[in-house]
Amino acid sequence: EVSITKFPADERKIIAKAHDKYKKARAGIINTRHGQIHTPAFMPVGTKGTVKAMLPESVQTTGADIILGNTYHLMLQPGAKRVFKLGGLHKFMNWSKPLLTDSGGFQVMSLSKLRKITEEGVIFNSHIDGSKFMLSPESSTEIQYLLGSTITMAFDECTPYPSTYEQAKSSMELTSRWAKRSRKAFYSRDGYGQFGIIQGSIYNDLRLKSALDLIELDFEGYAIGGLAVGEGQELMFKVLDYAPDLLPINKPRYLMGVGKPADIIGAVQRGIDMFDCVIPTRSGRNGQAFTKYGVVNIRNSKYKEDNTPLEEDCLCPACKNYTKAYLHYLVKVKEILGAMLMTWHNLMYFQKLMLRIREYIAQGKDFDFIS
Numbered sequence: 001e002v003s004i005t006k007f008p009a010d011e012r013k014i015i016a017k018a019h020d021k022y023k024k025a026r027a028g029i030i031n032t033r034h035g036q037i038h039t040p041a042f043m044p045v046g047t048k049g050t051v052k053a054m055l056p057e058s059v060q061t062t063g064a065d066i067i068l069g070n071t072y073h074l075m076l077q078p079g080a081k082r083v084f085k086l087g088g089l090h091k092f093m094n095w096s097k098p099l100l101t102d103s104g105g106f107q108v109m110s111l112s113k114l115r116k117i118t119e120e121g122v123i124f125n126s127h128i129d130g131s132k133f134m135l136s137p138e139s140s141t142e143i144q145y146l147l148g149s150t151i152t153m154a155f156d157e158c159t160p161y162p163s164t165y166e167q168a169k170s171s172m173e174l175t176s177r178w179a180k181r182s183r184k185a186f187y188s189r190d191g192y193g194q195f196g197i198i199q200g201s202i203y204n205d206l207r208l209k210s211a212l213d214l215i216e217l218d219f220e221g222y223a224i225g226g227l228a229v230g231e232g233q234e235l236m237f238k239v240l241d242y243a244p245d246l247l248p249i250n251k252p253r254y255l256m257g258v259g260k261p262a263d264i265i266g267a268v269q270r271g272i273d274m275f276d277c278v279i280p281t282r283s284g285r286n287g288q289a290f291t292k293y294g295v296v297n298i299r300n301s302k303y304k305e306d307n308t309p310l311e312e313d314c315l316c317p318a319c320k321n322y323t324k325a326y327l328h329y330l331v332k333v334k335e336i337l338g339a340m341l342m343t344w345h346n347l348m349y350f351q352k353l354m355l356r357i358r359e360y361i362a363q364g365k366d367f368d369f370i371s
């Protein structure tokens, strides 16, 4: 029931502005071969075929519909052909819902020491044993097929931040050529999809050109790459004020590597549907718990005799059965159970945030809350 109240003109402008701010937010469902994805969605990161410190069934109880894996790590160990022979990544890791795999270029740049970028692809030495590998649009796409990914990411070059206009332009153009080769190498099947990744750094004309090049290839969804690479929230939002609108309105939009709750809320308001970030899992293992009261650093000595849960109304095992004092102790003495419980709580927190955002959008309500 919306009651129409006569606001003075200037207040009406503010309210209109607020609603205007939310008009790009959308809630929906992506149907895949491995089940539905309710969007806006947060994807827990399972880089090496496991969400660290979590059983897959526990990840499922947090409400996650889809998790992320990494081509780069899995091709080095245990190897894509071996995973294929063993029945694919879903079977290997006992996760039957959707899986999205990143295409590996970004991880090569952020992980391996020696590498060379050529038109063909990226030649690099494994950060594990130094052996030589090459990733190309074709090999990355084939590896993701062997893994059995529900959503395959195109092979791109993540333009570093900061970059000059010229650097960003040539990097974006390489990504467009690689996207074309990735699309050609993709074995399309019902219920599986491939997402293109737009680049262009912070330059709106390059972002537009990147989007136009990739829309021509008719991907099942589109990611905005080259963000969450040190540019900061303000600059990221500046790009997000226009970039999502360059992409097809009826296809999923995925912002890679984001982020903290406030980043996610701001990006949803600008039209983003999918997110992945290591924050809930990595910071959980480091003793940081996300709660409605803010981030709790459980190692702080003020918790050593705190007999209350992280959040009294949270349904996760950490909050239902344990106290902050116990979590403080476990993390201090580096007990594995500490990493498990903190991770479980944070993943639950992030999924509850996404659920509330989806509900607020469905009811046409504002969701500027950051709790």
Ligand SMILES: CC1(C)O[C@@H]2[C@@H](CO[C@@]3(CNc4nc5cc6c(=O)[nH]c(N)nc6cc5[nH]4)OC(C)(C)O[C@@H]23)O1
Pocket: 102, 103, 104, 105, 106, 110, 153, 156, 157, 158, 159, 197, 224, 225, 226, 227, 228, 229, 256, 257, 258, 259, 277, 278, 279
């Ligand atoms: C936010 C937070 C905590 O996440 C951490 C750390 C540093 O940022 C992150 C997250 N940001 C991030 N931006 C990305 C851009 C691309 C991209 O353009 N292309 C492709 N294929 N994959 C991408 C994956 C991305 N992840 O990137 C690494 C280095 C993976 O660690 C993550 O800060």
Ligand SMILES: [Zn+2]
Pocket: 310, 311, 314, 315, 316, 317, 318, 319, 320, 344, 345, 348
């Ligand atoms: Zn909890």
